[in-house]
Amino acid sequence: MMGEWLVDGRESRSIGVDDRGLAYGDGLFETIAVRGGRCRFLPEHLQRLMDGCARLRIPPPDQAVLAKEAAGLAADCDHGALKIIVTRGAGPRAYAPPTKPRPLRVLGLEHTAPGRAEYVQLGVRVRYCEVPIGRNPALAGLKTLNRLEQVLARSEWTNSDIQEGLMLDDRRCVTCGTMTNLFMVADNVLQTPVLTEAGVAGIMRGKIIEQARAAGIETRELMISTDDVANASEVFLSNALIGIWPIREIEGRDYARGLVTLKIMRALCAIGVNECDV
Amino acid sequence: MMGEWLVDGRESRSIGVDDRGLAYGDGLFETIAVRGGRCRFLPEHLQRLMDGCARLRIPPPDQAVLAKEAAGLAADCDHGALKIIVTRGAGPRAYAPPTKPRPLRVLGLEHTAPGRAEYVQLGVRVRYCEVPIGRNPALAGLKTLNRLEQVLARSEWTNSDIQEGLMLDDRRCVTCGTMTNLFMVADNVLQTPVLTEAGVAGIMRGKIIEQARAAGIETRELMISTDDVANASEVFLSNALIGIWPIREIEGRDYARGLVTLKIMRALCAIGVNECDV
Numbered sequence: 001m002m003g004e005w006l007v008d009g010r011e012s013r014s015i016g017v018d019d020r021g022l023a024y025g026d027g028l029f030e031t032i033a034v035r036g037g038r039c040r041f042l043p044e045h046l047q048r049l050m051d052g053c054a055r056l057r058i059p060p061p062d063q064a065v066l067a068k069e070a071a072g073l074a075a076d077c078d079h080g081a082l083k084i085i086v087t088r089g090a091g092p093r094a095y096a097p098p099t100k101p102r103p104l105r106v107l108g109l110e111h112t113a114p115g116r117a118e119y120v121q122l123g124v125r126v127r128y129c130e131v132p133i134g135r136n137p138a139l140a141g142l143k144t145l146n147r148l149e150q151v152l153a154r155s156e157w158t159n160s161d162i163q164e165g166l167m168l169d170d171r172r173c174v175t176c177g178t179m180t181n182l183f184m185v186a187d188n189v190l191q192t193p194v195l196t197e198a199g200v201a202g203i204m205r206g207k208i209i210e211q212a213r214a215a216g217i218e219t220r221e222l223m224i225s226t227d228d229v230a231n232a233s234e235v236f237l238s239n240a241l242i243g244i245w246p247i248r249e250i251e252g253r254d255y256a257r258g259l260v261t262l263k264i265m266r267a268l269c270a271i272g273v274n275e276c277d278v
Numbered sequence: 279m280m281g282e283w284l285v286d287g288r289e290s291r292s293i294g295v296d297d298r299g300l301a302y303g304d305g306l307f308e309t310i311a312v313r314g315g316r317c318r319f320l321p322e323h324l325q326r327l328m329d330g331c332a333r334l335r336i337p338p339p340d341q342a343v344l345a346k347e348a349a350g351l352a353a354d355c356d357h358g359a360l361k362i363i364v365t366r367g368a369g370p371r372a373y374a375p376p377t378k379p380r381p382l383r384v385l386g387l388e389h390t391a392p393g394r395a396e397y398v399q400l401g402v403r404v405r406y407c408e409v410p411i412g413r414n415p416a417l418a419g420l421k422t423l424n425r426l427e428q429v430l431a432r433s434e435w436t437n438s439d440i441q442e443g444l445m446l447d448d449r450r451c452v453t454c455g456t457m458t459n460l461f462m463v464a465d466n467v468l469q470t471p472v473l474t475e476a477g478v479a480g481i482m483r484g485k486i487i488e489q490a491r492a493a494g495i496e497t498r499e500l501m502i503s504t505d506d507v508a509n510a511s512e513v514f515l516s517n518a519l520i521g522i523w524p525i526r527e528i529e530g531r532d533y534a535r536g537l538v539t540l541k542i543m544r545a546l547c548a549i550g551v552n553e554c555d556v
Contacts, residue, residue, distance in 0.1 A: 005296075012295065013294060014292035014293060014294055015292060017285060017290065017291050017293055018283075018291075020429075022293065022300045022363070022365075022384075022423065023423070024303075024425035024426060025423055025425060025426050026425070026426060026429050029301070031371070056430070057433060083371060085300070085301075087300075088429075092388075093309070093359060093386075093388055095425065095428045095432035096432045097429065097432075106300075108295065110370075110371055131416045132414055132415070132416065133414070134417070135448060136409075136410055136411070136412035136427060138409045139427070139430075144426055145302065146302075146303050146424035146425075146426045147301070147302035147304070148302060148417060148423075149414060150373045151298075151304050151366075151373045151375065152334070152416055152417075153373075154372075154373035154374045155375055179373060198412075
């Protein structure tokens with residue numbers, strides 16, 4: 001990743017070789033949209049990071065320091081992606097966390113081009129991945145540095161006509177995309193996989209649920225099968241950087257961009273997700 | 279971790295902040311016993327590393343280079359632990375692996391004191407962990423850098439009277455210890471959890487199976503329940519650094535160190551695992 005990096009507040013492009021982030025993936029990260037020099041939904045991202053630290057019992061970095069560093073990096077960036085990594089810090093070779101861990105914080109800014117309008121306007125093509133997603137309630141919902149399943153799932157295809165892959169758990173529940181959350185509409189109810197066993201509780205996912213409920217759209221988190229997806233009237237993907245991508249095709253099954261999706265996209269647009277301006 | 283480090287062959291204590299080992303745990307590692315200036319079972323460790331690279335589709339580092347660097351670090355060390363990390367290397371922010379990854383290799387030597395003889399002679403005390411181990415056949419058996427489950431499981435206790443915690447999957451199958459493989463004896467058959475769903479296929483585990491079979495001890499890899507463990511006549515743990523630790527107690531259930539365990543310890547001792555000299 002090119003761009004600017006801050007490691008514990010200092011400009012740097014390296015971390016210690018004994019950091020537990022490398023050794024064990026012992027940490028968390030956030031990926032934040034930078035638009036017009038500002039970090040979008042920064043408080044929500046920082047709150048998720050704090051919640052994640054609490055669950056992993058990593059002493060949380062100072063939120064005000066993180067917010068200041070993030071704002072500083074974003075200030076001169078019109079369109080980018082800011083990554084924040086927090087690890088449990090350096091430690092001796094042992095799974096047991098140090099009794100007094102000194103967490104490491106890493107911020108990296110990447111300047112990006114705006115996404116392709118056709119993905120938003122016309123939708124994306126999606127496949128099912130063969131690599132399953134493992135279930136573990138202790139890690140479910142968290143954006144940890146343990147992302148090898150996503151790497152392997154994303155390695156399954158190189159065809160650039162396919163924009164995302166959906167991951168199934170061992171019960172054949174559709175859990176998420178490799179880098180997105182999944183939503184579907186059936187009987188005018190907005191549905192998304194419940195993330196108590198696996199998956200990342202995305203910030204954009206949270207905004208979508210919030211906006212849908214505010215707009216009077218019934219919204220449920222539940223277990224979703226591939227049959228449920230096949231029978232849905234609308235299906236879309238979300239993450240912090242793309243906003244919403246309607247799905248136009250999953251392995252030969254075509255979908256039209258529907259009215260519920262459109263309504264939610266307009267609601268997101270109204271709270272600053274300009275990618276959803278359709 | 280104190281000690282000496284080589285990063286891509288050069289003395290260094292840092293890696294790039296954009297390495298996929300940090301970002302996603304996209305890599306593997308080995309922990310090798312150094313005894314009398316030599317790496318024990320180095321060919322087996324390197325072979326496992328190569329096999330792991332093949333499964334993760336990481337271009338494998340040159341084995342001869344790794345062997346030379348490992349031997350160089352170990353040469354002046356009477357008793358230590360050598361860690362080898364291989365990651366997919368640096369890359370842009372994306373789960374998709376770079377089309378031409380340049381893997382990173384990191385070797386670190388830590389000088390260690392010999393283990394406590396009482397653990398070998400009298401055995402260790404063990405608990406069951408509450409944090410489950412997730413199942414994923416795509417990663418099962420591999421010693422990947424995704425070890426957060428082990429970190430959380432090992433965080434559950436600080437009582438130094440407890441030397442290890444056993445991890446169960448969601449089916450309540452006993453899979454492994456946080457840092458060890460598990461063996462048990464029932465009806466004079468040596469049994470160890472089958473690792474097609476989770477767990478790390480330890481080098482010492484492989485040696486134990488090999489030596490047991492060579493000694494005419496019937497040996498099976500299978501699913502093991504907590505009841506199976508409770509009803510076993512002998513139970514022990516293994517890893518590359520400790521050799522074998524007989525288990526003397528699991529949550530109130532006492533075990534005697536049995537004859538099968540002793541026989542295997544003597545066989546290991548004969549192939550250089552001096553820790554097992556009892």
